[in-house]
Amino acid sequence: MNPFRTLALAASALALAGCLGSGGGGSDGGQSAAAAAPAAAAATPAPAAAPAPTPTPAPTPAVGAMNLQVAGLAAGMDAVVTVAGGGTTQFATASKTIPNLMPGAYTVTAEPVLTGQSVMAPTAATQTIQVAPGQTVNATVNYATQGAFAIRLVEMPWAGLDQPMFLASPPGDTTRIFVAERPGRIRVVQNGAVLATPFLDISARVATQGERGLLSFAFHPQYAQNGWVFVHFNNLAGDIVIERFTVAANPNVANAQGTEVIRIPHPTFDNHNGGVAQFGPDGMLFVSTGDGGGGGDPMQNAQDARRLLGKLLRLDVSVLPYRIPPSNPYAGLGIGAEEIWAIGLRNPWRWSVDRTTNRIYIADVGQGRFEEVDVVASDAPNLNYGWPITEASACYPNDSQACTNAKPRLTLPVLEFDHLSGACAITGGYVYRGTAVPELTGRYFYSDYCAGFVRSFRFWNGQAVEKVDWNVPSVGRVISFGEDANRELYAITASNKIYRIAKL
Numbered sequence: 360m361n362p363f364r365t366l367a368l369a370a371s372a373l374a375l376a377g378c379l380g381s382g383g384g385g386s387d388g389g390q391s392a393a394a395a396a397p398a399a400a401a402a403t404p405a406p407a408a409a410p411a412p413t414p415t416p417a418p419t420p421a422v423g424a425m426n427l428q429v430a431g432l433a434a435g436m437d438a439v440v441t442v443a444g445g446g447t448t449q450f451a452t453a454s455k456t457i458p459n460l461m462p463g464a465y466t467v468t469a470e471p472v473l474t475g476q477s478v479m480a481p482t483a484a485t486q487t488i489q490v491a492p493g494q495t496v497n498a499t500v501n502y503a504t505q506g507a508f509a510i511r512l513v514e515m516p517w518a519g520l521d522q523p524m525f526l527a528s529p530p531g532d533t534t535r536i537f538v539a540e541r542p543g544r545i546r547v548v549q550n551g552a553v554l555a556t557p558f559l560d561i562s563a564r565v566a567t568q569g570e571r572g573l574l575s576f577a578f579h580p581q582y583a584q585n586g587w588v589f590v591h592f593n594n595l596a597g598d599i600v601i602e603r604f605t606v607a608a609n610p611n612v613a614n615a616q617g618t619e620v621i622r623i624p625h626p627t628f629d630n631h632n633g634g635v636a637q638f639g640p641d642g643m644l645f646v647s648t649g650d651g652g653g654g655g656d657p658m659q660n661a662q663d664a665r666r667l668l669g670k671l672l673r674l675d676v677s678v679l680p681y682r683i684p685p686s687n688p689y690a691g692l693g694i695g696a697e698e699i700w701a702i703g704l705r706n707p708w709r710w711s712v713d714r715t716t717n718r719i720y721i722a723d724v725g726q727g728r729f730e731e732v733d734v735v736a737s738d739a740p741n742l743n744y745g746w747p748i749t750e751a752s753a754c755y756p757n758d759s760q761a762c763t764n765a766k767p768r769l770t771l772p773v774l775e776f777d778h779l780s781g782a783c784a785i786t787g788g789y790v791y792r793g794t795a796v797p798e799l800t801g802r803y804f805y806s807d808y809c810a811g812f813v814r815s816f817r818f819w820n821g822q823a824v825e826k827v828d829w830n831v832p833s834v835g836r837v838i839s840f841g842e843d844a845n846r847e848l849y850a851i852t853a854s855n856k857i858y859r860i861a862k863l
Contacts, residue, residue, distance in 0.1 A: 421462070421492030421493045422458075422459050422460055422461060422462070422492065422493075423460050423461075423462055423490040423491050423492055423493060423494050423495065423496065424456060424457060424458045424459070424460055424490075424494075424495040424496070425442065425456070425457045425460055425465065425488060425490060425495070425496055425497075425498055426456050426495050426496070426497045426498070427440065427442065427451055427454060427455055427456070427457060427467070427498050427499075427500070428454045428497065428498070428499045428500070429451065429453055429454045429499075429500050429502070430499060430500070430501050430502065431479065431501050431502035431503055432472070432479060432502050433474070436472065436474065436479075436825075437452040437453070437472060437824040437825050437826070438451065438452050438453060438469065438472060438500065438502065439452065439469065439470040439471075439472055439817075439819060439824060439825065440452070440467065440468070440469045440470075440500055441467075441468045441469075442457060442465055442466070442467050442468075442498075443465065443466050443468070444460075444463055444464055444465030444466055444490075445460055445461035445462075445463050445465065445490070446461070447460075447461075450819075450820040452824055456495070460490045461490070462490055462491055462492045463489070463490060464487055464488070464489055464490075465487070465488045465489075465490055465498075466485060466486075466487055466488075467485070467486050467487075467488055467498050467500065468484065468485050469481035469483075469484055469485075469500045469502075470484070471505065471798075472502070472825050473508065473798065473799075473802070473815075473825060473827055474827065475509065475827045475828060475829050475830060476507065476508070476509055477504050477505070477506065477507050477508055478504070478505040478506055478508045478798060479502045479503065479504060479505065480502065480503065480504075480505035481500050481501065481502055482501045482502075482503055483500075483501070486498070508798055508862070508863075509829065509862075509863040510796070510799070510813075510829050510831065510860055510861065510862060510863055511831060511860075511861055511862070511863045512813070512831055512832075512834055512850060512858035512859070512860060512861075513858060513859045513860075513861045514834075514856055514857070514858050515548075515849070515856075515857045515858065515859060516551065517538075517548055517551075517552075517553050517857060518553060519553050520538060520540060520546060520553065520855055520857070521540045521541075521542060521544070521855070522540055522541035522542060522572070522855060523538050523539065523540055523541075523839075523851050523855060523857060524539045524540065524541045524572060524573065524574060524575070524838065524839055524851065525538070525539040525573075525574065525575040525576065525635075525839055525841065525851070526538050526539070526839070526840075526841025526842070526843070526849050526851060526857065527576065527577070527578065527841060527842065527843070528578075528842075528843045528844035529578045529582045529583065529844065530578060530580060530582055530583070530844065531583065531844055532583075532844050533843075533844045533845055534549060534550060535547055535548065535549045535611075536548040536841075536843050537558060537576070538553075538841075538857070539573050539574070539575060539576055540573065541567060541572035541573055541574075542562045542565060542567055542572065542573070543560065543561045543562030543563070543564065543565030543567075543572070543573045543592065544557040544558075544559065544560045544561075544562055544573070545557060545558040545559040545573070545576060545588075545590070545613075546558065547611050549611070554611055556611070556612060558611060558612060558613055559588075559590065559604055559612075559613040559615075560615075561573070561590070561592065561615075561617070564592075564594055564595060565592050565593065565594070565595075566593045566594060566595050566596075566597055566629075567593075568597075568629045569628070569629025569630050569652075570629060570630040570631070570632055571593035571597060571629055571632060572592065572593060573590065573591075573592040574591045574592060574593070574632065574633075574634040574635070575590075575591045575634055575635045575636055575637075576588055576589060576590045576591065576636065577589045577591075577636045577637050577638055577644065578638075579638065579676075580638055580642060582606075585605075586605045586606035587603055587604075587605055588603070588604050588605075588606070588613065589601055589602070589603050589604075589620065589636050589644060589676065590602050590603075590604060590617065590636075591634065591635065591636040591646065593625070593632060594622070596624075596626065597625050597626055597629060598622050598623060598624050598625050598626075599622070599623040599625050599632055599633065599648055600619065600621070600622050600623075601619075601620040601621050601622075601636055601644075601646060602617035602618060602619050602620060603617060603618045603620055603676065603679060604616075604617040604618075618679050618680075619680060620644075620674065620676055620679060620680050620681050621646070621672075621674065621680065621681060621698070623648060623667045623668065625651060625652075625668065627651060627652060627653065627658065628651060628652025628653045629652065630649070630652040630653075630706070631649030631650050631651060631652040631653075631705065631706040631724075632648070632649050632652075632706075633646070633647035633648040633649045633704075633706065633707050633708065634647060634649075634707070634708045634709060635647050635707070635708075635709060635710050635711070637710075637711065637712055638712075639673070639712055639717075639719075639737050640712065640714060640717045640737055641737070641738065642677075643673045643674060643675055643676075643684055644673070644674045644675075644676045644681075645671060645672065645673050645674075645700065645712075645719075646671070646672040646673075646674065647670075647671055647672075647704065647707035647708075647710055647721070648667055648668050648669065648670050648671075648672065648704075648707075649668065649669065649704070649705065649706040649707070649708075650668055650669035650704065650705050650706065650746065650747075651668040651669065654726065654727075655726065655747055655755070655756065656669065656705070656746065656747040661702060661703050661704060661705065661746045661747060662702060662703060662743075662746075662747070662748070664689060664694070664695030664696060664699060664702055665695055665696055666696060667696050667698060667699070669702065669703065669704050669705065669746065670696075670698075670699050670700070670701065670702050670704060671699075671700045671701040671704065671707065671710075671719075671721070672698045672699060672700060673687055673698065673699075673700035673740075674698060681698075683697040683698065686740065687699065687700060687740065688700070688740045688741035700740055700741075701740070701741070701742040701743070701744060701770075702742075702743050702744070703742075703743040703744035703745045703746050703748070703769070703770075704721070704723050704744050704746055705723055705724060705725065705726065705746040705747070705750075706723065706724040707721050707722070707723050707724075707787075708722065708724050708784070708785075708786070708787070709722050709786055709787035709788065709839055709840065710722060710787055711787065711788065711789045711790070711840075711842070712737055713789070713790040713792070713803075714792075715790070715792055716790075717736065717737045717738070718734055718735065718736055718737060718790075718818065719733075719734070719735055719736075719737045720732060720733070720734050720787060720789075720790065720803055720818075721733040721734075721735075721744070721787065722785045722786065722787025722788075722805055723744065723746070723772075723785070724784045724785055725750050725751060725778075725784075725785070726747075726750050726755065727750075727778065728750055728751075728753065728777060728778060729750050729751035729752075729753055729775050729776065729777055729778070730751070730775060730776055730777075730778075730782055730784070730785035730807065731750075731751040731752075731772035731774065731775045731785070732772055732773060732774040732775070732785070732787065732803070732805060732816075732823070733770060733771075733772050733773065734773045734803075734818050734823075735770060742770040743768060743769050743770060744769070744770050745765075745766075745769040745770070745771065748761075748762055748765050748766075748769065749762065749765075749766070749769060749771070751771075751772050751775035752771045752772060752775060773818060773821070773822060773823045774816055774823040774826070780810060781809055781810045782807040782809055782810040783807065783808060783809035783810070784807060784808040784809065785805060785806075785807055785808075786805060786806040786807060786808055786837050786838060786839060786840065787805050787840070788803065788804035788805050788806070788840030788848065788850075789803070789804060789840055789841075789842045789846075789848055790802065790803045790804075790818075791803075791804065791815075791846070791848055791860070792846040793845055793846045793847040793848065794845065794846075795845075795847055795861065795862070796860070796861065796862045798862075799815070799860070801817055802815040802816065802817050802825070802827075803815060803816055803817070803818065804840060804848060804860065805840075806837035806840075806850065807837070808836050808837065808838060808853075809836070811833050811834070811835060811836055811837060812828055812829075812830075813828075813829045813831050813837070813850065813860075814826070814827060814828050814829065815827050815829065834850065834852050834854075834856065834858055835852045835853060835854045835856070836852055836853040836854075837850050837851065837852055837853075838851055838852065838853050839851040841857075847859060847860070848860045
């Protein structure tokens, strides 16, 4: 063999072995590479990758604040101020500092307020305030007397009424006012005079013991087309009854024969009957019922969703006797009375719907310490107003852990007052939406059967503000309010007199 050829083959094999080793071939090749090329093990390792830099957090936007000063109002008098801008809206009834405002322009709007003797108006109703980052800017709302303003009660010259209890007019009918008399009649006042013939007389069927009687009536929203009026009364057994009557050919007289809508047994006590049937903005008939009477709800009706006493009911009366609206909270569930819209009422003697805002104002008569007004959206179902867990916002009959635990799920009043000054039973009214006294627009009026005052408040930002006692000369015990087609308000007293609220 040629020695030179042998050496060349050996060199080629060594080179091939090195290539296989570095290429990561089979196990034999790898072993050969490790043995033949020990320098590979001593190669310098690649440097480790540098850690990624920690991201710098975005700077927190600098915010500012507004020091809002309200001047010119007497102590305890509410201002009505709105601060809007930066994607937020703030409300104020007194001086306050508003923190955490994004920089930018804010509109400060102030509205006039009533005192009972005057109108207090802001000298600048609207102003624009610039909020800078990290700074507190001052804004001042100055109120000053715009003019004297008070109200009076003007007695209506409507003679011959017997225990008037309720007052209303058909929708759009500005020439007539209808008045319910407790013994069981509805009278017509036309062009300022009481007509001799009653619109309806069911006195032979109406009980009048205690708080019973013909309590209210409601004209259907399409009364001009269908002539339907729904009457709320106690029958001779004491039951709470709603019947539908239809107007006769003579527009001042109803057909004597009615059709029963609902009858709710109320046999044990003659008080706490509720008292108002009224149509809501959805066209459903709402009916208030008392808890059945007695002190402290002894029958435990108000919190029992299987019973219709102590409730606000909601009925579809487009077909008689009635249908259950599918949106009622217990409709189709089989766990409660399907007519119920809200529970936990003691004696909602007078309540009303403000058709401008579609809110319900319920004046619920208290037990022995407090009176209350509840304000909610008319489309808010399944509310619990608390009785007899609470009387107004106070635990009844006294503080307990069970009451404390229950309060978060209750709808508490926006206004309450105690009996220390002689009050005993609230008489709820209406929100003024008439045109004769524009200064009163948006104010809810109410009274008390024993104290006899006339007061109002304004519901704003979820609270009762601008609480005014009008200090009108006493007209006796106010048992009801009324509203005519022009949305002017009336007060009805236990002395058979009716007064219209007017400017002094």
